[in-house]
Amino acid sequence: MIELSPVITEWLSLIARWVHVTAAMAWIGSSFYFMQTDMKLVPGAHLPEGVQGEAWQVHGGNFWNMVKYTVAPPRMPSVFTWYIWESRVTWLSGFALLIVVYYMQADLFLIDKSVMDLSPAQAAIFSLISLVVLWFIYDGLCRSPLGRHEVALAVIVYVFLVVLAYAFSQVLSGRAAVNQVGAVVGTFMVANAFTVIHPNQRKNVAAMLKGTPADGELVRKARQRSIHNNYLTLPVILLMISNHYPLLYATRYNWLIVAIVLALGPIIRHFFNSRNAGKGSPWWTWMVTAAGMLAILYLSSLGARAEEAPAGSAATFGRAQEIVSTRCSMCHAREPVWPGLAAPGKNIILDDPEMVRRYAALIDMVAVRSNAMPPGNVTEMTTEERQVLRAWLDGRAAGRQESN
Numbered sequence: 001m002i003e004l005s006p007v008i009t010e011w012l013s014l015i016a017r018w019v020h021v022t023a024a025m026a027w028i029g030s031s032f033y034f035m036q037t038d039m040k041l042v043p044g045a046h047l048p049e050g051v052q053g054e055a056w057q058v059h060g061g062n063f064w065n066m067v068k069y070t071v072a073p074p075r076m077p078s079v080f081t082w083y084i085w086e087s088r089v090t091w092l093s094g095f096a097l098l099i100v101v102y103y104m105q106a107d108l109f110l111i112d113k114s115v116m117d118l119s120p121a122q123a124a125i126f127s128l129i130s131l132v133v134l135w136f137i138y139d140g141l142c143r144s145p146l147g148r149h150e151v152a153l154a155v156i157v158y159v160f161l162v163v164l165a166y167a168f169s170q171v172l173s174g175r176a177a178v179n180q181v182g183a184v185v186g187t188f189m190v191a192n193a194f195t196v197i198h199p200n201q202r203k204n205v206a207a208m209l210k211g212t213p214a215d216g217e218l219v220r221k222a223r224q225r226s227i228h229n230n231y232l233t234l235p236v237i238l239l240m241i242s243n244h245y246p247l248l249y250a251t252r253y254n255w256l257i258v259a260i261v262l263a264l265g266p267i268i269r270h271f272f273n274s275r276n277a278g279k280g281s282p283w284w285t286w287m288v289t290a291a292g293m294l295a296i297l298y299l300s301s302l303g304a305r306a307e308e309a310p311a312g313s314a315a316t317f318g319r320a321q322e323i324v325s326t327r328c329s330m331c332h333a334r335e336p337v338w339p340g341l342a343a344p345g346k347n348i349i350l351d352d353p354e355m356v357r358r359y360a361a362l363i364d365m366v367a368v369r370s371n372a373m374p375p376g377n378v379t380e381m382t383t384e385e386r387q388v389l390r391a392w393l394d395g396r397a398a399g400r401q402e403s404n
Contacts, residue, residue: 006342012100020093027086028233035230037066039276050074072208080205084198091190094240098183102127102176105340108375112173126171127180131187134164138188139195142224150224157228158262161185165258173376175242178249181258182239185232192225230273234265246365246372247300257296264292304371304386315391317353323388324350324363327379364393 041053050069057064102110106120110127118126138157146153164184168177200218208214238261242248248257271285331338332350348362349355356363366373367381368390374381 006340009100009104009340013097016093016096016100020090020097023086023089023093024237027083027090028237030083030086031229031233035273036276038068039273039278041066041068048073071214072204076205076209082198084193087190087193091186094183094186098127098179102179107378110172110176110376112176112376113380114377115169115173116171118171123172123176127176127183130168130180131184134184135187135191139191142221142228147221147224150227154228154231154266161262162255162259165255165262169255174250174254174370175372175375178239178242178254178258182236182242185236185239189229189232189236192229196225197222197229231266231269234268235262236265238265246370248296250366250370250372251300251302251304253299253302257299260292260296260299264289267292301369303369315388315395317357317392320389320392321353321356323381323385324356327374327381327385328367330379331374360393360396363389368393 037055037057040055042055043053047054047067050071050073052068052070054068055066057066103120103124106123110123111118111120138160141147141153141156141160146156161181161184165177165181168180171177172180200222204214204218239258248254251257267285267288271282275281329351330336331341331345332348333344334349334351336342336344348359350359363373368386371377371381371386
């Protein structure tokens with residue numbers, strides 16, 4: 001794989017992430033705005049022919065009158081405001097992040113050899129091909145006769161994504177598996193806009209400018225994909241920031257946690273969609289969401305590996321420090337020896353006894369309750385070693401005096 005200076009890699013990651021977040025805010029923000037405005041439209045006898053409804057809004061000290069035509073105004077304007085580049089820049093910057101963080105650092109973040117012994121090139125090719133192939137499968141489902149049955153299609157797509165989450169967890173590292181599901185969903189959403197929603201809108205606009213009626217089938221297909229994007233937005237946001245939360249991605253039931261997230265996002269959107277449309281406030285959605293979050297909390301508390309047996313009742317600090325020194329200090333030393341690291345990872349130093357004690361809670365989170373560290377288990381920390389760390393930490397929690 002390509003190796004760059006760690007300074008260059010870090011700045012490339014920062015720039016790509018900045019652009020990605022900014023573009024995503026613009027894209028999702030405009031999407032939420034139009035969905036809310038659409039559902040707050042109020043019909044009236046005073047409105048021109050062909051107008052479905054209007055919405056009065058106040059922003060920036062001004063009054064705004066938003067009007068929606070069912071098809072198009074009798075006289076088409078010559079200039080339109082299109083919302084196109086927000087989605088495309090979101091995907092392009094996200095793909096740049098995928099390359100810089102995961103493909104160029106595959107041995108740390110994409111691969112876990114205890115899951116599957118892949119080379120960096122094999123893992124990157126698998127990730128890239130899956131984005132392309134899975135889009136065509138999803139697109140085929142939407143274009144099939146199943147596409148005319150919204151609920152059935154939604155259920156099939158949901159099951160499809162859950163199966164993918166489990167499959168990815170059997171091939172990639174936990175962090176990469178959850179991120180890959182987010183990348184797949186994000187690709188679906190951007191491709192929906194790029195290949196269906198925007199082209200269909202342009203075709204109908206071009207036809208109406210020529211005096212030809214709009215094609216209702218094009219409108220139906222664009223609306224189908226727009227609805228999918230609306231309900232997938234909240235899950236994809238959480239999946240794409242999952243790498244900051246080890247208990248989400250580095251536990252043994254990470255794929256099941258993803259399944260719950262994929263269900264909760266649409267449930268939350270249903271509340272706001274219903275409320276904005278004046279169809280009532282389905283408060284039950286928040287009870288379901290709370291139950292789902294409790295389920296995630298429980299699943300994440302079950303630990304990193306199903307085969308782990310309870311650790312012994314005690315372990316010496318000296319043994320725990322030896323494990324940390326062997327498995328962690330090559331990256332978390334004052335002068336790291338891991339290739340490409342110019343400074344300790346996250347500026348956390350673990351080559352000193354007092355520093356190991358200081359970061360005990362963090363070690364518990366990333367190496368005992370989850371297997372987030374070492375990343376991709378590149379130093380091959382064993383289950384027994386994690387048990388020793390757990391026993392030492394349990395002893396600290398119980399107030400037992402440490403022994404060397």
